[in-house]
Amino acid sequence: MADWINADELKKLIKPGHTVYIGGTTGEPTALLEQLENIEGIHYIQQPVAAVNRRDFSELGPNCTQESYFVTPALKEGLAASRVKFIPMQMRVIHDYLANKAIDVSLLQAARDVNGEIRFGLNNEYVVAAIEGSRTVVVEVSDAFIAPIGSQLVGESAHYLYASSTPATKFPLVEIDETSQQIGRLVADIIRDGDCIQTGIGAVPAAIFSGLSEKNDLGLHSGIIDDGAMDLIRAGNMSGKLKNIDSGLHVAGMALGGQELFDWLKDERSVVFKSANYTHDMGIIRQLDNFVSINSAVEIDLFGQVNAEVVNGRQISGTGGSVDFMRASKASKGGRSIVALSATARRGSISRIVKQVELVTALRTDVDIVVTEFGVAELKYASLEERAEALIQIAHPDFREQLSA
Numbered sequence: 001m002a003d004w005i006n007a008d009e010l011k012k013l014i015k016p017g018h019t020v021y022i023g024g025t026t027g028e029p030t031a032l033l034e035q036l037e038n039i040e041g042i043h044y045i046q047q048p049v050a051a052v053n054r055r056d057f058s059e060l061g062p063n064c065t066q067e068s069y070f071v072t073p074a075l076k077e078g079l080a081a082s083r084v085k086f087i088p089m090q091m092r093v094i095h096d097y098l099a100n101k102a103i104d105v106s107l108l109q110a111a112r113d114v115n116g117e118i119r120f121g122l123n124n125e126y127v128v129a130a131i132e133g134s135r136t137v138v139v140e141v142s143d144a145f146i147a148p149i150g151s152q153l154v155g156e157s158a159h160y161l162y163a164s165s166t167p168a169t170k171f172p173l174v175e176i177d178e179t180s181q182q183i184g185r186l187v188a189d190i191i192r193d194g195d196c197i198q199t200g201i202g203a204v205p206a207a208i209f210s211g212l213s214e215k216n217d218l219g220l221h222s223g224i225i226d227d228g229a230m231d232l233i234r235a236g237n238m239s240g241k242l243k244n245i246d247s248g249l250h251v252a253g254m255a256l257g258g259q260e261l262f263d264w265l266k267d268e269r270s271v272v273f274k275s276a277n278y279t280h281d282m283g284i285i286r287q288l289d290n291f292v293s294i295n296s297a298v299e300i301d302l303f304g305q306v307n308a309e310v311v312n313g314r315q316i317s318g319t320g321g322s323v324d325f326m327r328a329s330k331a332s333k334g335g336r337s338i339v340a341l342s343a344t345a346r347r348g349s350i351s352r353i354v355k356q357v358e359l360v361t362a363l364r365t366d367v368d369i370v371v372t373e374f375g376v377a378e379l380k381y382a383s384l385e386e387r388a389e390a391l392i393q394i395a396h397p398d399f400r401e402q403l404s405a
Contacts, residue, residue, distance in 0.1 A: 002139070002158040007035045010162060013136055014039055018104040021130050022046040025254055026171065027123025028053055029109040029140035031164035036060055045103070047094065047126070048072050049201070049256075050317075052169055058083035069094050070318035071309075079315065088309075091125070091223070091321035095276040098129035106134040109166070110154050111147040114266055118154040118161075119147035122168060122262070124273040125223065125253035131157045142166040148255065148265035150272040171201075171256035173227065179342050180207040182373040187294060187340050188212050190369065190376065194242040196332075198222040198325045199294040201256060204340050208294060212237055219243040221288055223279055223321045225252035225271060227261050233270065240270070245287045253279045280321045285328035291335040293325035297361075299341075299352045302388040302403065304364035304379045306339055307357035319361055326366040336368045336380075343372040343396040351399035353391050370394065 005013075010032065014020060016039060023029055024047040033055070036042070042064045044057035050072040058066040058078045066084045068075060069091075078084035089097065108130060111121045118141055120127045131137055139158040145168035176184070184207025191197070191212060196219030199205040209228025212218065218238040220229055232238035233250060240248050250271045255261060265271055278284055285291055297306045298316075309317045329335035339362075345352050353372070368380040370391060377390035392403045 001156075002161045005138070005160045005162055010035050010138065010160075011039075013138065013160070014042065014105055016040040016042070019043045019045065019102065021098065021103045021106040021134065022057065023108045023123060023127070023130070025049045025052055025123050025125075026169040026256060027109045027121055027127075027254065028169065029107045030166045031142075032107045032138060032140045032162055040064070043067065045098070048074070051172055056084065068318075070320065071315045086315055086318070088319050090280075090319050090324050091276045092280040092282075092324045095126060095129045095280070098126055099132040101133045103130065103134040105136045105138060106130040108137065108139045109142065110139045111142045111145050113147045113149050113151070119151040120154060120273075121145070121147050121151060123254035124152050125276045125279070127152060128275040128277065136160070138162060140164050140166065144168070145262060146266040148271065148273060149267060149269055150265070152273060152275075168262050170258050171226070173258060174203045174206050176203050176207045176210065179373045180204045183340050183342065183371055184208045184211045186371050186373075186376055187338060188215075190336070190338065190371075191215055191218070191292060192290065193217055195219070195290045195292045196221050196243055196288045197292050197294065200224065200296060200322070201226075202296060204296055205294065208340070217242050219288070220250040220252065221246070221279065221285060221291065222251070223253045223276070225250065225255050227257040230257070230261050230264055234264070244289055245284070246272070251279060276321070280324040280328075282324070282328040282331055285325070286331035289333045291329050291332035292338060293322075293329040293336070294338045294340060295322040295326065297339050297341045297352070299354050299357050300339060300367075300370055300391065301354050301357045302391055303356070303384070304367050304370070304387050304391070305357050305360045306362035306367060307359050308361040310359040313358070323362050323366060326362055329368075330366075337366060338369045338371060339367050340371040343374055343394065344399075348396065348398070351395055351403070353395040353399070353403065355403065
């Protein structure tokens with residue numbers, strides 16, 4: 001059984017030169033992190049998300065470094081100064097990498113469920129990997145929120161427990177603008193009754209979910225469950241009953257949303273949280289018929305190649321799980337891979353459909369359908385010329401002539 005420790009005892013566990021894994025996104029153990037300042041030479045590991053994780057851990061002490069698989073604004077200076085090391089990896093690979101890495105201490109977050117049992121809170125994506133790869137596991141147990149009943153039990157996996165009153169990390173609701181609304185309507189038209197959906201973060205995914213209120217028996221197998229998915233489940237549009245596996249269940253790695261979502265999840269047994277070796281695994285997803293992967297991009301070129309992480313030579317995000325899901329959709333019977341993005345950026349001054357992308361995140365063979373506010377381009381069985389023509393037709397009219405040339 002795990003021992004409860006205080007701040008002084010925690011500090012004795014973490015020594016100069018250690019490698020320390022920190023739960024990311026909505027699973028960041030804030031109270032534990034407050035005790036880590038001025039420890040020299042720690043190598044920190046975290047996969048953050050911009051709207052939630054706002055720390056550069058390499059600044060916590062002398063000669064500290066951070067390893068990340070996603071870049072956020074908070075890491076910009078550390079990346080430039082080489083204190084932060086970005087490693088491009090897809091989420092399924094990250095899971096195995098962490099599970100086999102020599103981690104001295106993992107710091108994770110949990111809370112009690114409605115029955116008083118301790119469960120990993122709102123993010124389960126790498127908890128299994130961190131536990132497998134760590135010599136010591138410390139779990140912060142917050143009394144300020146109730147863990148989802150479908151989250152994984154901490155059980156015997158923790159060596160030490162640390163009490164806190166850290167509130168649940170809320171993810172800001174996005175405003176759905178007119179462009180996103182139009183893209184959402186077009187993608188919703190592609191979705192069929194009984195499809196199993198994966199999508200990401202932002203205004204376009206929110207708009208897509210808002211447009212699915214006329215669909216029936218949808219499924220969810222995704223890295224994320226958010227307010228939009230909750231609304232569809234509660235309304236009966238997303239039942240999961242046609243899923244070949246996990247029938248009647250909604251599978252996700254983490255929750256991103258507000259208090260209403262958290263209050264609902266504490267009693268909702270149909271939502272099950274899994275690690276990335278399940279949510280992002282092709283062997284699992286290929287068992288789901290009609291799996292539809294919906295992801296966004298920074299830009300897409302006339303070959304159908306996708307750049308989702310670099311702007312003007314600067315790393316702004318990471319590969320994430322998009323390619324995992326795109327390729328898994330190819331293995332699913334009836335599956336489709338959709339890339340949805342606005343046609344322009346910088347207030348319409350540049351086209352996001354370009355001659356050739358700056359960096360290739362997803363191959364041209366990974367993409368079946370591209371959607372902008374100007375239409376739908378079917379690429380799956382298109383020749384090179386047909387691909388270019390279809391993509392030009394959904395570019396902003398101001399850039400079509402230039403792209404054609």
